[in-house]
Amino acid sequence: MYKPEDLKNLTIKPRINDIDLDVLQRYYELFLNPFIYEYNVEDQRRNINVSLRFDKENFCHLLGIESIAKYAVPLKELHNYKGNDGWNYIKKTNLRFKDLKKLNKKSFKNIKAKFVYFYLLPYIIEKPIAVQFQNENVNPPTKIDCDILFYTKNENAIIHLGIKKDKELGYYIPKTFFIEKVKEDGVDIYIENQKKINVSKRDRIILI
Template identity: 40%
Template sequence: MYNLAQSPKINEISLSLLCDFYDSYLNPYTFQYRVLDTSGDKPITFTVNLKFDKENFCHLLAIEKIVQRVKNSTELKQFKSLDGWNNVKNGTITIPSLRQKPTKKVFNNNKDKYVFFYILPKLLDN
């Protein structure tokens, strides 16, 4: 996915593929940015460290948001944090499962996150 020249179609990707991509191109790295803030009287330079922990994967793809109206609080735990990560890795959570009624509309509202996910490492590098 990293070398794609154009965005894939949603039917060409899977959560497992996105998970592996995240594991290879985002999770192992800390992205560090030096920022100059000139909004005050005296310029301030500070560093921002951005990490992509496995427990944030489901949040970035709005997986919990997609199912939150149809799952109770106990079930919802399986769609976020490390439980969600593990359920994507083991195939319990898939794009087809998120696209089914009654979650299809919410999934479609968040579909761009899946399709354009491959751009994230390049965006962070630039």
Template identity: 40%
Template structure:
């Protein structure tokens, strides 16, 4: 049985899906900052076009599903604290945690649980040598000098 995962390197090297009680939102944010935020993923499509995929701080909450958890239970003003930079900063500062989200909407939290426990797979999928997009094979490269 796995212990609680406390370092992004441990999460990155994980070969199995963690249980939700082995991870936390701050760990996922730190993982995002380490393994997605600094990189531009470049995809060369068969038709010669190039697709660049960049990640930014404002989209973290959307990627992990925070918005979908609170949108149905909080008024717009309160829900806005769980989106974009306010949400990013709330997770970074430990204000937004799994426990908080479960209290706000347990069903909503449970609906995104698989997204949370599989979040660590995103960089691995993006870095695989060949992906399929709209039934077209593409080659991938990545760089950290995207700006």
């Protein structure tokens, strides 16, 4: 079983049996949550400043944990699989992959790639390749909701991280994380018709 620190040094994706939910949570806690990432985004003749934070309440959503628990647990217990409550529940109960499989084996299998490729998030945000995302430019249509889509290719997959500015918080948060297999024609429908933008990391600030 890998330790969180081990994931930071991987050059190939881990096997699902070599990681678990607590490892990914600790990885997030060490390498994503403590920082504010500052970027310059070149948009035509303007420069836009972007501040991105990975709050604890975003963790379950990024991994799709709520989607596994939905319809598998009583509605009054669903809060334990999302937001801050989900973060704390994983800590308190030592929730594991095997527990999620018991809840919904099919859903777990459908999003297993998120767990396997999660280790790449710090790399994606260090040197981002990005597009300005508009869901109406995707065919077939998608419900993905983000302002900017970071992406990278790894082995036979394209890993996407969508970020969006939260009006109440005043900074960007991770809104979606998903994996697509590389098709024979090499076309990624989420990137193909989007406007490419230049994003450069300006700083990484440690939260006090």
